[in-house]
Amino acid sequence: MADRSMPLGPYAAVFAPLPAEGRAEAVRRRLGEAIALGLLPDGSMLPPESDLADRFGVATVTVREALGTLRDDDLIVTRRGRGGGSFVKAPQDGGRAALLARLAHVGLGELRDLADHYCAISGHCAALAAERADSEDVARLRRLASARADLDDEPSGIPRLEGTFHLELAAMAQSARLTREEMALQREIGPVLWLADVELGTAAGPAHLAIVEAVAAGDPGTARQRAEDHVRQLFDAVKALHRLTRSRRNE
Amino acid sequence: MTTTTTDTDVARWVSDFGTWVFGQLDDLADLLVGPLSARSPRRADLDIEDRCRAMLADPQTPVAGAGAVMAPGTLADAAYWLEWWTTESRGGTTTISKLAAETDPRAVGFRDYTELPWYAKPFESGQRHVTGPYVDYLCTDQYTLTFTQPFLVDGTFAGVVGVDVLVAWFEERLLEVMDTVDRTCVLVNATGRVVTSSDPTWVTGDLLRGLPVGAWLAGEATPQADWTATACTDLPFLVLTAR
Secondary structure, eight states: OOOOOOOGGGGGGGGGGGOOOHHHHHHHHHHHHHHHOOOTTTTOOOOOOHHHHHHHHHHHHHHHHHHHHHTTTTTTEOSSSSSSSEEEEOOOOTTTTHHHHHTTTTHHHHHHHHHHOOOOOHHHHHHHHHHHOOOHHHHHHHHHHHHHHTTTTOOOGHHHHHHHHHHHHHHTTHHHHHHHHHHHHHHHHHHHHHHHHHGGGGHHHHHHHHHHHHHHHHHHHHHHHHHHHHHHHHHHHHHHHHHHHHHHHHO | OOOOOOHHHHHHHHHHHHHHHHHHHHHHHHHHHHHSSSSSSOOOGGOOHHHHHHHOOOOTEEEEEEEEEEOOSSSSSSSSSEEEEEHHHHTTEEEEEEOOOOOOOTBTTTTGGHHHHHHHHHHHHHHSSEEEEOOOOTTTSSSSEEEEEEEEETTTEEEEEEEEEEEHHHHHHHHHTTTTTTHHHHHHHOOSSSEEEESSSSOOBBOOOOOOOHHTTOOOOOOOOOOEEEEESSEEEEEEEOO
């Protein structure tokens, strides 16, 4: 069978094969969480039922059953006929409630550990990119950062651009290993970081542009510093959200 | 009799490799012209699977990916389409599989390939193009060189045909040639990025800044303090030898 997960990049984990038990429920939970967390952009089309069945390693009828439940939960809409398919219907709050619920079960120590890991990867990628990016790389990265800065008023587009920016930065380090590590980290904590990014509002756009300028100037030290500061700022926002969920629980 | 390998021999090896690759791409493009000349061609009409599989299966060839990428609107039944096969090595066995990239612009995971250099450059210039070395995070997940060239149907750009070559394979073969040259020898691309180097001071992926790479590729004899450059025929690569 063809490995269909690869070209999905940062979304691959959403569509990875499932364990054997309770498969319809497992499909519903995997897709439902991804939609509720805002990982799958609002209005985007899910792959056809037969494709989903292939990817998850389940029968088409199982996928159909799961999609039915998601439709009942108002997480997807299905249109029939030409140009039809199942489309993501993101929650009104962009996934904030679902993410906060999940965040309440994560310890602060674990969050710090993730922040340290992501800081190490992002910082080093930025430093290497400053040494190794050529002028075309810089132009591509600048286009992504500008698009991100223009999106501050429209939070729904942020996850994809935030993820792509960091992925491109890793690729510009010319390291296949660091790029794969960046992808793995995005799968693990992408939604949390992107929510934090939305919470930060206008702060993250300029942070990306500042990283681009350091990369363009060929200044590894500054690029590393700015990337690390950017990640720390994201995790500070996550920690603030975490505190919020704890205080709510104690009320 | 002793024979001495020189920078010219290195450049010739690289040129010969390019000639071989682009010859393969000419053949691939020829296979597409017939089906695409018909009215309203469809995905199923693109009869290049056997050819691509043969290329990928041949142990003597370094090809990790091969196929064709359609210009939007060329096919009647898909706006965007990649007809592409890749190899994947796992536990000592190599499998060939069709790349199932997301090609519906509305779908999750869709990436508009017309923005990516291996498509955009041949589209803009009408010329052959070598992308990389670069980390190909959409397909091979490896450090890759992608060779692409445009193909025309009735004089109209209809897409690109291409192959992926893993940099590790290319480097291993080229080093065998470079190691017989008595001076430090570095192959760089058109942006000055190191493809292969016989001296560990410069490593694949490093950028050599401040060299008149553009002028050298244009055939100008611009002198430089540290390096002499030899162009590779029909490829945007230069063999640099330390003075």
